[in-house]
Structures are given as C-alpha cells and as structure tokens.
Amino acid sequence: MPHAPVDSSTSHGQNGLFETAHTTRLCRAVGAAEEDNHGNVCREENYMRKRFLSLFATGAILVGACGGAASPSPSSTTTASTPPASTEASPSGGASGEIDLTATKYKADEVGNKGGNLVIGISGDPSSFWFNTYDTFANDCEAFCPSMWGLWNNTMDLKYYGQLASNVPTVANGGVTVNGDKMDVAVDLVEGAKWSDGQPITCDDVIFNQKWFMDKDQVGLQSGTSGYEDITSIDGAGTSKCVLHFGKIYEPYLGLFSPLYPKHYLEKSSVADVQKNLYVDTKLTDGVYSGPYMPTAWAHDAQINYVPNTQFWQTIKKADPPFESVTLKFYADTDTEIAGFSANEIDVGLEFNQNQVAAMESANLGDAIDKVLGPTYEQHSWNYKSLTDKFGDAGAKALMEALHYAVDKEAINQTITGGAVTPSCNGIYPDAWFYDGSNTCYEHDQAKAQSILDAAGFKKGSDGILELNGKKAEFLGCARADRQYRLDTLNLLNTQLQPLGIKINVKGVPAATVFAGWTEIAADTPCNTTHGNFDVVEFAWVGTPDPGSNYFLYHSKYDPDKGDHAGQNYIRVHNSDVDASMDVIKSSVDLEKIKEAMATFQKIYVDPANAFPEIALYNWTTVMLKSAKMHNIANNGSASVQTWNIEDWWREP
C-alpha cells in the first residue's frame, strides 16, 4: 500500500507523513491518526486515511470502467447510512474486474437495546467543527463526522457506501460516464432526506457547496479546491438526482462533498467570516446537521455532548436512535484515557496503537482490547545524497545494502515495542490490492553486512569507525525530540551498527524542524528533511490505498532539492527503475499494469542488493478499547475514523 497522502482526493496526492513539523498542524496536513497516541499530535491521520480511500476506490472504479472489466456489484448501489453487507469480501489483487470496492464484510447486528448515554473517550480536543474543510485533524472527524455526513464514506474494510447519496456511482453501474477526457457523475441523494432543521437535502446543496468551495473569498481551505475546480456544472437543481459534470477526468470524485454542508445555513454568513459565524464552538445548537448525532455543547479539553438528530433517524436511517445522548470525553493522553476506561468513565476508548497495549494489559483490560494491523509503518529514511557525497556511488550503494542486513528489526520490536508489532521489510500495507506477497523478507545478517562493507573497501580507523575515501561512517540520526521511542530506536540502531564500525549520533529536534518547508526554516538547520540535513531520520508513513501516492515519495523528480522544493522524496533516491514504475502507476488506469508496476517497485524496495534508502521497520497496530457490552463497533486500521459507523452502535443494558 502506498503512503497516506496528505491529500486524499487530490489528483496529486502525497504521502501521509506521520511526523510533522507543526506538532499538530503539519501532521494535520499529512494526516496521522496514530501519532496522537504518542502525544496529541497527529490525530488527523485517521481522517486522512479515510480520505485516501476515496482516491483508491475511485481510481479503481475508473480503471474498471476503462478496462471494461469491472462487473457491477450487487452492493454497488446501496442504501444510504447502511453499508452494504456482502456475502464475501472481494479478493485483494487480481485483475481489474476482480476488484470490487463496494462489497464489504461489515454487517451490523440488529440493535438489541436502546437508551442511555454513550461515552466515548479520546485523547485530545478537536480544533474545530470544520473537518476536512478548514481542518484535517483526525479528532475533528472523530468528533464531528457523526454530525455532518458526506455523500459517501468508507467501511472498515476499505469499501464504499453511500451516506447522503443512495448510490455509489461507478462506470460499471452506469453512475459514471466517461466522454473522452471529461466525465459525468450521477448522484442520487437519499429520497426524502432532511437536514436537522427539517429542510430537505437536495442538489441545491450540492451545487451550492461546489460554488462555496470555489468562492474567491475562501481562505485557509485545508481540503483545497481539487476536484471542485474541475466541475464545470451540476444539473438537478431542486431535485435529489444530481449530475456532476467534470471538465476532466477526476479519479477521486468519491472523496468530494465530504461533508456536504447545508446551503440555507451557510448562506447566513459571508464566506470570509464563516468560521467566525457558523458552527461556532459556543453556539453549536444553532448549527444545521445531517448525521445521526448532533452536538449541543462543547467544553474544550473536556467533552462534547450530542443528542440524536431526529431528522436523520426519521428520514435517512428510518429507525430509532440506540442512544439518548452521546458524549465524547477528552483525555490529555492515552495513559489517562486507559485509566479512565479502567474507572468505567467511558464505554469506548479511541485512537491507541501498539505502544499502549502493554499498559492496557497491565491494567487487566485484555478483554477490552481490539487491535488490527494498521497501514502506518515505522521506517528509517536514509539520505542517499549525503551517502553518495561522502562515499561515492559504489560506497553509498554498498553501505546501504549492508545497512539493510545490519538492522536487527526483531530486536527493535522486542526492545522498543515489547514485541507488540511484526517486523516488516515492505512499506506496502499487506491488505492493499497491489501488495506483492511473493517477496521474501531478507534476514538480519551482521556477517553479510560486514562482508559487503569489506568488499567495498571500508576500513576501520584508529577510532574504530569505518572509513572510505577518508570519510568516516559517522552519521546524524534524527527524530522528533518528543518521540522518545524513536530516539531509543536510533540509539539501539547505533548499538547494532557499532560492531561494524558505523556510528549514529542521535539528535532529537522540535517537531517543527523535521518537516519544515523549504522557505520556512534556515537552509542549514540540522535534521530538516526538506533541506536534506540528515543522514537517517525515523518517522512513520501512513500507507494509503492509493498506489499513486508513492509517486511523490520515490520519483526522482520529487527530490526536495529540485523544482518548487515541495517533493517528499526526502531520501533523495534516484533510481530509473523506480521512476519507470512510478510513471506507470501515475499515468495508467489499468489495475493490472499498476499492480505489475507496484510489484516491480516492491521488489526493488525489499531486495537489499538494490540499496533502497528506506528501511521499513514495522507496521503500527490500530487499537481501541471497548466495553464488552458494546455492539457493532468495527475497528479498522486504515479505512475510516473509528466512529465511522456510530449510527449502528448499541450497548447491552
């Protein structure tokens, strides 16, 4: 699986960076939900993962269309608010036609009890109501996605279902029509659906949203205008059948209008001042909503209260709400959240990862732990340019190859995570359809590393450090200062490499330093990845369902030293085979070709002989705590925020 791009629905997505300069904000840009489990920082990634699904799904759907191989799924047209229950999960991989993005394993149990107050715990206060608009902080979506629905959403197993739309338009089911380089998308809104104030949800809202996003007074849109700017017109005013006319092919169209805002409410404010005037934290009851639970009060850093949105339950879900009220309770960190769960303060605890499992188990919460493999992977990015500058091409290649064998990932797993993860050699998420399972991970082999270095001419100096061409194998290892486990990992790496004569000088720096943009920081700031002032840096990438997101990480033209310096090829890898694979992935809509290209890329990535300067360490685990009395909670590692199906949640008496 590729890395979670910052942009889920843009045509030029990038990778989700776990690590961001601005503790929260850079993370927000990249979306990193799991990071928050370590310190309130990058909670938005969950949200971004959700968004990235859009890119994947739509891309695949279009591929199906172009390839003509996708067959209509029985669940491709779904009932809004009810994710389609498929009989079988679609196979991962295979030909385009075998990939069905709408069939899901998810099936909600019938609600067995109603009433009471549901309390959900989460670490970290959301920043604003405007998720995926002026903000992309994952907690914002955890908090407000249950209040404000979009046209479509993803299930926990990376499938699509309609929210305010009753269909998931694809080429296969006739919902998408491609005409040359243009396309039309037919959207059927849920018949009779109403906003919380009783106003009907119609195509007028869709039309308004598109114009609103494109308004010249819009400032600070985190979601950008990608996709909206490609819509030339929308038909269906006043009805529930809308047709979006795109002036060009826009693959991630299923990521648009998420959320969909009510026209009649947004019209109450000028676009420029909308954040100050609408959905204001102190006047949330004035807001107009579409989701199952709508907020009534927000005490920052404490809680948000919700009540059922009567209109949703009557006109969209057509059922009674399982809870009389919902509360989202905020904790300062995961430790206190675990303590709060132990003390029965909450029914469900969100946003944990492998680093909290030991604490949960020591608190005797074993039965409440729900964990799944996540797409986020911890890795060491080596700066290939700094290696070649020091040791030349051959020396750098040998060193990088040796490093792959020299890193003892299992020792890192045992020492740093307490054995809570599974070491990995491939950054691609194993559940992704383009994951190549045929690769065998290389084994840790110190002797082989030694022989490679010897063969390349590296010799130990009087201080015991390797030298080549008069340059020492002494490197700057960087991580955020507030991520102690990363500093510990780098120190452990230093210990592992010392017998070979390689030394890592570990440096912790402020989060803002690591990923500050080209013009945002002095060019010689140590540990800044954009300027390449590091030898090795540890952080985590969020894998996304979009293979194209790898393009911005590994294609040589996205070396940050080049162009507008916005590329994310921090490792400065310049490999013509990788470039060729990435070009195919980016330019093709044929799933088979993409899968093939991704297989080529993965072979390069996992074979130490190719000296790929990124070393995957392990995939993160997405963890939540849930009371045994809770039902229909479907944890997910990658698809959506953990409250994605909150309308189905219920609790035994």
Added chain:
Amino acid sequence: MIRYIVRRLIGTIPTLFVVSLLIYSILQLAPGGPEQRFEQNPKVTPAQIAAFKHRWGLDQPIPVQYCRWIGVCNPDGEGLGVFISNKGLPNFLPGFLGGGDNGVLHGDLGFSSSTGSSVASLIGQRVLPTAILAGVSLLVWVLLALLTGVIAAVRRYGKLDTAITVFNYVGFSFPTFWLGLMLIVVFAAQLRILPASGMWDTRTVPIFGSAEYWAFLGKKPDVAIIDLVRHLILPVVTLVFVNIAGDSRFIRAAMIDSLNQDFVRTARAKGVAERGVIFRHALRNALLPVVTNVALELPFLFAGAIATETIFSWPGMGLAYISAVRQFDYPVLMGILVITALVVVLANLLADILYAIVDPRISYG
C-alpha cells in the same frame, strides 16, 4: 497609599508594552507558524497559503503585525494610513472617540487562528476552572506550608523537623507529571476511588460553567460540590505535594530568624504564653518575606500549572496554553501570555500592598 497604587498601575503600562512586544517578537521569530498547517499538504497551493497569510496579516513585517495586534494600527490601512482608523482619527483612540476597534487597546484579543473562535471567549471559559484549581491549591499549600514551617522552626533539629524536611524534599523531588500519573494509576485505575481526570463526572454532571450546570448546582448542590471536590483531590494533591517544600522551608527559615530576635525574647520575658509568642509575634514578622513568595506564586498558578492541568485534563488556562502552542495559535498564545504578564504585575503590586498591611512600619505615603 491610593496615590501609590495609582502610580504603580500607571507604571504597569510601559511594563506590559515591553513584555508584550518581547513575547510577540519571540513568538514570531520561533520556527513554525499558523501557516504550517498547510505544510506537506499538496491540496493547498502556494497562492492559497499566501492568501491565508494575508488574511491573518502574517505577510506583514513583525512591527506592523504587532502594531495591529495592539490596536495602534488599522488592519485596513496602508502606508501611513495604518495609524488612522476607518473613522479618520488615530486608530489607538477608543472606538467611541473615533478610534479603531481592533487590538488589545480596544479590548479585542482577536480570533484563534486555528478555530476561528474569539480569544476572549476562549480564555473566558478557562478562567474559572483555573481559578478554582489554583485557589484551592494555593489555600491548601500555603496553610500546610505555614503549619509545617512553623512546627519545623519551633521543633528545629528535632525528629518532627527532620520528618517535615524529608517530606518537603521528597515532594520537591517528584516531577509533577510523574506524580500525577502515579496518583491516577493508583487511585483511579487500580483502587477506582477517584476520577482519572477532568473536572466533573461526564455521566452524571452537566458541563461545568454551562447553564445546565448552574441549574444542577441549584438543584443538587451536594452532588455537584462533592463531584467537584472528588475531581479536585488528585490535581490539588499533586500541586501541593510538589510545591509545598519551597514555602515551608522559607517559613521555617523566617521563623527561626524571627524566634531569635530580641522582641521575641522580650515577649517571653514579659510572660507572654508560648503560643502567643509564636503566632502573634514571631509569625507575623516571619510572614513578611512569605508574602512576597506567595504573591509571586499567584501568576504561576493563574497560568494554569500547565503540567498538572494537562495530566488531569483540567480544562483551564494551562491546557489552553498547551493547545495553542501545539497549533501555533498566536492570537490565543498572546492573549494568555499578556494576561499572565498582567497578573504578574498586579501580583507584585498586591505583595507591596500586603507589606504595608502586615508591617505597619512600611508606608507608601
């Protein structure tokens, strides 16, 4: 005295000006900024980031930004016109005299760059929780410090003095975050007798400060107060335990000094009861330096005892400050820091006034 207070209050203006200028400059010069939220986000174009910076005035030189923030400059003005309000008069004048309506001078702390909320309302929500936590902590801590300090001084070099000294140093040695977490683990997670965090019980009590809360307090004062006290116990214990040492040792030293003075010997010689000697004569004199200490501790507590509020999710100023730092939310940070600076200045003034009350020899006339 009144003339002195007025003089001191007037003196706070340049102090606050310099402090705010320094804080503003440091914040601006630090790496990062509100626009960093867009870093690594390919959805946002450089033009959109530029528009964002322009909207928030971040594209202006720091002096201009500060000038706008403080309210001397008009954000709508250009060139020398920045000093003129939209009504054509100097912008720094009060609005009703034709001045502007932006900036601190006009009571406008601006809007949060991350949420769009009014900074004043955001800070307003946080003041009472912090005041409650700080007030209770300060009360308990000063009383305990007085008690232990006096006892240690009276029984100096005895076993009780040693025990108090050990207690003080142990408390002083504990990092706040560690002690807080340990208390949570023991009393909330293991024993389950106290809440893990927060200020009220989410399941039974309405949001503190809301209309529902005050109605609830009116209807069930016992439940509301007991709930609040239960939530206060762990953070207050944390703050008191960690901070009592300084004041306790300070009082002990001042008391020992005082007990060795001639007037104490005279009091004893005159047959004054020992309790009277200690509390009426020695302690009153010993309090003088203590007043300074306590007054200087006030702003620290007002700023929210940041670590304690964060650990216990106490929704006060400290937690707001941390959130603002994480989000590079300059308007909120400036609001909190300048108010804290104001409290520091006022606390110093209070200390001076208390001097005069505690020690009749001091006069500001």
